Amino acid sequence: MGNGRYIDRMEISSAELRHFDHLMASFNLTRSNPSTFILMGIPGLEAAHILISIPFSVFYIISLLGNSMVLFVGKEQPLHKPMYLLLCMLALTDIGTSTSVVPKALRIFWFxxxxxxxxxxxxxMFFLHTASVMHSAILVTMAFDRYVAICNPLxxxxxxxxxxxxxxxxxxxxRAVLFILPMPLLVSRLPxxxxxxxxxxxxxxxxxxxxxxxxxxVNRIYGLVIAFVVIGSDLMLITLSYGLIIRAxxxxxxKKAHQKALNTCTAHICVILTSYTPSLFSFVTHRFGQHIAPHIHIILANLYFLVPPLLNPIxxxxKTKELRDKVGKYTCTM
Known part of the structure; x- marks a missing residue:
């Protein structure tokens, strides 16, 4: 009897071990190969991954076309002005941000x-966070550009x-490289x-x-440092610039001069809202929204990589007449 119970336990253990090995194999992961992570996509919405991939792919294609058009038009000699150089930088970071995330997400959804x-x-991790911090720095430089254009035009x-x-x-x-480089290094040291x-x-x-x-x-503290020191300081500089602009x-x-001055800032303000709003919502819900469903966190995080690159070139x-005219000229000749 005792031997029978021992054999039963051995058989159960062997069955459990085979089941565990089967699960590991289904994830393309073995116990002897700990150098692979598994990205689950959007847990809880696995059945809808194909449907979710539709807006992902559409937004990504439109953002690539829009930002590539900005870069192509921006090479025109008459547009070699500070504001258009900043637009080209913004387009590059938008392409980099979305490309670092969306293709891998689509591989998960489709295959x-x-x-x-x-x-x-x-x-x-390094490239997507570096592009995000660089994106924020460009928005600060654009705010300074608007400040000089309105407050000191001569x-x-x-x-x-x-x-x-x-x-x-x-x-x-x-700045982006120096602040973000410790992130993957800190993660690489974790067990x-x-x-x-x-x-x-x-x-x-x-x-x-x-x-x-x-x-x-340490990872938690450093994430907060990046959020408050880098992004927080950028938002403060942008707020300061617009405070001085409003005062001027x-x-x-x-009233006509009021309207003209404010029109020069409209596009930049819209880009600030589309860029910072998803990231702030994602940060707040990630840190303090423990009762929010995980798939909501993930969707909010992905909005930052989808919405700004889509809307910024639009x-x-x-809002920019010279850019609009050049795009119209190229589209008409195609």
Missing amino acids: NLKGITVSACLTQ SYATILTNARIAKLGLVGLM FCANHIVPHTHCDHMAVAKMSCGDIT VLRISS IYGV
Whole structure:
């Protein structure tokens, strides 16, 4: 009897072990290969992945076409002005941001290809967060551009030269790299025991860190530092610029001048709203919305990589006459 019970336990253990190996194989992951993560897409909405892929792919294609058009038109010599150089920088970061996330998400939705090596995951994490911080730096530079154009128009050409804009862009890129580089390095030092399944469409810093069986306090603190020091300071500089702009506009007696001054800022304000609103909502719900369903967190996080790259070229194409005219000229000759 005792031997029978022992054999039964052995058979159950063997069956459980075979079942575990089958699950690991279905995720293309083995116990001896801990160098692979599994991106689950949008947990809870797996049955709707094909439907969800439709707006993902449509938004991505339109954003690629729109931002590529901005870059193509921006090479025109008459448009070689500081504002158009900034638009080209914004288009590049928009392409980089969406391309670092959407193709992998579509592979998950369409082909159920969920595996990603740790090195590829860390690389994706670095590029998507670097592009996000660079995007924020460009918006700050655009706010400064609007401030100089309205508050000191006579010195605009001497203050904001093409060379100075290029230097500001380089500084923004260096800042993004220096602030974001520690993120993948911190994650690479974390121990991942048995759980390599990331409930997300991409390798977000905190989504991956939470899968660790070690202490992620440093990761949490550094994520908050990036949010408050980098993004917070950028928002403060943008607010300061527009505070000075509003003060200068209020000193103008002509209503027509008021309207003209404010029209020059409309496109930039719209881009700020479309860029920061999804990221702030995602940050707040991720940190403080413990009772919100996980798929809501993930959808909000993905909106940041879908909506701004889609809307930014449309906003500037509608509001900027020179850009609109050049796009119209090229589309008519095609």
